[in-house]
Amino acid sequence: MKDDNVKNNKEDSYNVYDKITFIGLLALLLIFSVNAIRLGNILNLDYSGNVNPAVGYTVNSGNNAGSNAIKDNVDVIPKGIPAIYGKDLGVSFDDVNVKNPGKADETIRKLGILDVNLNLQGKELERYINIASKISCEYCCGAESIIFSNGQPACGCAHSYAMRGLAKYLLEKHDKEYSDDQILEEMGKWKTLFFPGSISAKAVILKEKGVELNYINLASNKYRGIEQGATNGNMVGGC
Template sequence: MKLPFLENKKNVLNLVLLGLLTTSIVTNQTVLANTKKIIGVNHGVLSSIGSIKLFSNTKLTGNLSEDATKISFKQGIPEKYGPELNVNFDQVQGAIDILKQYDPGYGRQKISLAGEEKQRYINVGRKISCEYCCGVDGIVFANGEAACGCAHSQAMRGLAAYLIKNHGPEYTDDQILRELAAWKGRYFPKQMVQKTMDQIQSGKYTPDIAALLLDVKLPKYGANDIKSPAPSDLENAPGMVGGC
């Protein structure tokens, strides 16, 4: 036999519990929304972290030293291969350890290239050097062999080989060179910022700096208003300065 007063108490208790549950859900959603707003998810700071565009969207101010830093000192996660390989411009040593594994010459997980792929690898590798560490004309010789055994060169060769093998149709040689030059800027930030400043002022570019300036519209810096060439338009690979 059901007693009416017990049923009424049960109904009241259910309503109270339902009210508490609803309040809890609303409160949690409000806190979550506020937290996301504070850390920037709603404004793309974190929501776009896997597809950060670091090159053509670089906004320059006309201040040469500031702009040279923006151009040569990249931050965040590179597009496409960044999430794939778990590499980040802000974690340089970790990225070196990952990328150098794919070096066709020294890597533990060597990427083998032949035919057109190998020729692209040579074309890119001959246009960038590790002049602040090694004393050769490029990170590869004309036959595709490794020209320097330092970790920086291994990482750049590894990245070049990885992009050619896994994303070949998606990148031109100049764009692959741009990725290598971006890492070079993190390996040698002081030297690369100065090199970028000097070449913007002179209007004479080596392929690595020209690659960093792909799709970047330079403002006027004093009397200088010289458009940077594409790396593929430059005949000579950059010379090396100093040694290891």
């Protein structure tokens, strides 16, 4: 009888232990699932594990937050190697991508160092001031433009360094091949890569209003702030 009682007590202990273990495993599974969903939202992942493209953001139609939301797909992300200067600098639009932050930072630094190393004078400086004063890094540092009126940097974020560096390089090495607007367009392409969600949301609104979707309209100060109220996406590269 005594042995039977001991045996029953052991079985009861095992049952309790099994139940505790099972409950613990369920709790861990639940925590893992919640964290996975949160991580997916942070990284803008879909359920297949792929990074969602930086297009198709939901925006509010009209000025009121309560307006009906609409969805549209506007692919404004530049792709491939830039003509003329891409091979010279060893940069590609495809390298600035949320999927590969290391490569994106490397590319941004490669353009940014040009801002430090190049010093424009005379007519080149005049052109530079005219061009760079028309674009800002409003999603990062909020300055009116990436330079002051004398051409000195007005924003210290990595994105601004990259845009200024590109402008200086094109003015010094390819000034006859690019007009001021064409240089501003090139700067706008890189800014679109740096802020794909915000610029894509802006593209939807500009399209609604019948505005031509070029990179001056998308990324310069010409229509700055028109996308307020839209859902912004990820930033690529650090401020």
